[in-house]
Amino acid sequence: MGLKDLLRNTQNDILEQNEELLEDYNLINTFGSPNKLFLKFLNSKNLKIDEDIITEELIAEFQDSVDSINLKLEKIKKQKETIFKERKVWINIPSNDDEWVGTDLLLDHDGITIKETNEKILYSQMDEIEILDGGWSKKKVLIKLEDRDLIFAINEDLATPLKEILEDNIDNESYDEIDGLLELYSLFEEGKISEEELEIRKAVIYSDDVYCTNCGHKLDSDSLFCPECGHQILFDDI
Incomplete structure (x- = not known):
């Protein structure tokens, strides 16, 4: 049950107070439920949204923890790119x-x-x-x-x-991911592709989607031929 639905069936002042604060900080989704990551954060503090008063200080601590996680993920991403490049x-x-x-x-x-x-x-x-x-x-x-x-x-x-x-x-033992990334970085350093195109092509490599090896058009998983260029899709391509 979403938080708003729960509020309609209770006179709990704590819930009502928490709802207003969470809405102010965009921590309620379109279904009226609190942000799941925020709920996990509260659980780590042994707090419950319908029993404990949520404060701005607590939300600030949560946002700092999210920023810290995002910074860590960005650092890991850059280190991975360095390892791939070297x-x-x-x-x-x-x-x-x-x-x-x-x-x-x-x-x-x-x-x-x-x-x-x-x-x-x-x-x-x-x-x-x-x-x-x-x-x-x-x-x-x-x-x-x-x-x-x-x-x-x-x-x-x-x-x-x-x-x-x-x-x-x-x-992905059957996919030459490292060589694919090395080739991309080589093209970028030679000025043959832009930084934007580098990021787009990297996203394709990391993606589970299937693309035509001839023209790069995105394919349906059961495609036998590319609808864009007509290239036959072989088993090794997928």
Whole structure:
């Protein structure tokens, strides 16, 4: 039941007071219900919208937390783009004498390679990826493989972006996402595409939608031919 519907069936002054404040701050959706993210925030504070008086200070704290989350997501996005562009990231791996050795982790379309040992691990061999505390501005990335665990240390700012990249490529093993992004950045740096076109093409790469590989027209999932250029849609295209 939406908040407005609930108000019609109750004399609860707290609800009425909260409704006015939430409407002032655009925290009620078109169905008359409070913003779901705000409700989760209240729940984390052990507060209930029909029992506790909501204050402007509480809403300000919520908005600060949302801004903090958005800033963190934007930072992760930029770090991911940097990793895609460089096609490598600096890591530390444990050596035989219990010390840690610095090396590059190289990203390919089908897997990763540890430069120091020249070991190649395919995305298809990866089962799960976890981020563990590493101390001293470092995180440890644990990759569960079919027969063992691979662990390495990495700058904490790069841990989550790298984890997301690896998980994206595990989910899209048949799609050469990294090479596609590298090609886009190359075109952009050569001045062949604008920054706006770069962002549009990146959105296409990250999207689950299907596009014609000949002209780029968006396709229906069951298309056999592109309605724009007539190109035959092969299984590999999808």
